[in-house]
Amino acid sequence: MKKTTKAALAVTLLATMSAFGAAAPAAPGEKETLLKLYAQGGVVMHFLLLCSIAMVWLIIDIWMRTNRPKMTPPEDVATAQDRFRAGDYVGAYQAMKAAVSPFAEVVRAGLGSVGHGKDATEEALYSTVDKVNSTLQTRINYLSVIGVCAPMIGLLGTVAGMKGAFGSLGSDGLSSGVGELAGHIGEVLVATATGLLVAIPAFGAFYFLRNKLQGAIHNLQGESERLFRNAPYEYLQNTDVGQEETYAALPNWIDAPEG
Template structure:
């Protein structure tokens, strides 16, 4: 008889879940205090991931915008021995390539190896600026699913504790809180982790593209210094 009552209660609970429209707020709050805490942490990680992505994306986009004729103007100034004019053009151009070439221009007259080393050191600083805070996205991508999984483990512990406290008389309503925590935090953690992972890889791709552009411009500049000046 008890088994029939439990079965009927379970069916009634399932029907309520299927027929009742449950808001996101209801889903979060029904997970209990621990579920709310986990969801708040995941929400903060989600906001952080969005902020980091937008901030880095705009920074990388600004740094990659450069006049296609920039290197040609530099070549003309160098051929005409107007080094100061070339340096001034670099100062007015806000880009990693311009700052790297400016460092090389300021060392013209010294050995080519010294010029190349100065440009390379400046390039490392520029790449660091582009990659700044991107690793936080990788951390969020790894941490969010783990936090969600922690919620799953705690939720299942809560469910089994309810079973133990009822001495085998399982009431589906008593288990709902633990099950909410287990399922909801797992889903939320995966969503945040996947988004952060996609953001991270997209930004890495953009940085690689910018680095390739920087290397191309610097190579053209060093080739310029190796060519004899023809007048």
């Protein structure tokens, strides 16, 4: 987690420096720096910096989470297949319980319901796959939120800066010169440009990672279904493979049968 955050911060700073260095040349006789451009954007630049860091962190994090070897680790698949071939469903459940991958979570849910028949097992598989998909899709949706909000934040800073620039024009008239007014307008547009620089890659990453996630989910579901395809449900009927503690009991107003 810390490595991902550091990488996000480093990539964000490098991208911002490169973009401003190419898009905003210095005025004649004046050396333009990144810090000056940042200051020209106003207070909203702090919020845009946070948005850019969050965007890069989300891209790196989701990219790693949606990799097929991360979603469906070959070692977990091989372990589950070996246990199923040996008929060791309890051992398969314990192995998947010790693993931390989405594949292990899906298989564990299926094994927990295998004693209730094929329909219950498939329902458990599909519901767990939907849960994994929903969790990752929520993270991806944050990129869309950043893509929508970043230009609006930049525009807010530009509007505030333009208000000050035209307020100065109203008090001083044109005595200060049109060139100085144009310079002020150019400065306040930094916030809008920064908002767009954040929004464009955020939207691009949103669509790319969304499609990448769907491919990984389809692979996860396919591997899980293949594992349970020929499960001997008739022999597993009413068995508790998971051997987890249960809390349901007869109502306390009913006498439990003796013996």
